[in-house]
Amino acid sequence: MKTEALLFAGVAGFFAITAGFYGRYGHDPAGTSVLIVACLMAALVAFFLAVQYRRRGRRAQDRRDAEVADTAGPLDFFPPASPWPLVVAAGFTVIALGVVFGLWLALLGAGVLALGVFEMVFQYAGRQDRQDR
Known part of the structure; x- marks a missing residue:
C-alpha cells in the first residue's frame, strides 16, 4: 500500500499546484474550488493508504520475492445480503x-x-x- 499512498499523494500534489496556478491566473472561483476539493479527496485516500501500510505492514503484492500462495486464503469478511x-x-x-x-x-x-x-x-x-x- 505504500506505492498506492505515494501515487495518491502525487495526485494530491498535482491538484494542489494546479489549483494554485488556476486560482492565481484563472480568476474563476468555481474551478479553483473544484481543484481544491479534488486535492483534498486525493490527500484523504493517500492518508488512508499510508495509515493502513503502517498498521498492517507490507503485503505480498508489495514484495518482489512473493509467491502466489502468499496471497491465498480468506481476505476479509464480506457480508451477505443486507436490506x-x-x-x-x-x-x-x-x-x-x-x-x-x-x-x-x-x-x-x-x-x-x-x-x-x-x-x-x-x-x-x-x-x-x-x-x-
Whole structure:
C-alpha cells in the first residue's frame, strides 16, 4: 500500500499546484474550488493508504520475492445480503423529492437516510472474527 499512498499523494500534489496556478491566473472561483476539493479527496485516500501500510505492514503484492500462495486464503469478511442499502437509497430518493416538493419531505428523507446508514455501518459491529489478526 505504500506505492498506492505515494501515487495518491502525487495526485494530491498535482491538484494542489494546479489549483494554485488556476486560482492565481484563472480568476474563476468555481474551478479553483473544484481543484481544491479534488486535492483534498486525493490527500484523504493517500492518508488512508499510508495509515493502513503502517498498521498492517507490507503485503505480498508489495514484495518482489512473493509467491502466489502468499496471497491465498480468506481476505476479509464480506457480508451477505443486507436490506440496509435499499433503505439508504430510499432515503436519498425521498431527500431528492423533498427538494422538489418541500422541506418537510427532505427532513423525512434525512431521517430515513440516517437510519439506513447507521444500521448498515453497525450491522456487524458485534461480530467476532474467526481468525486473529
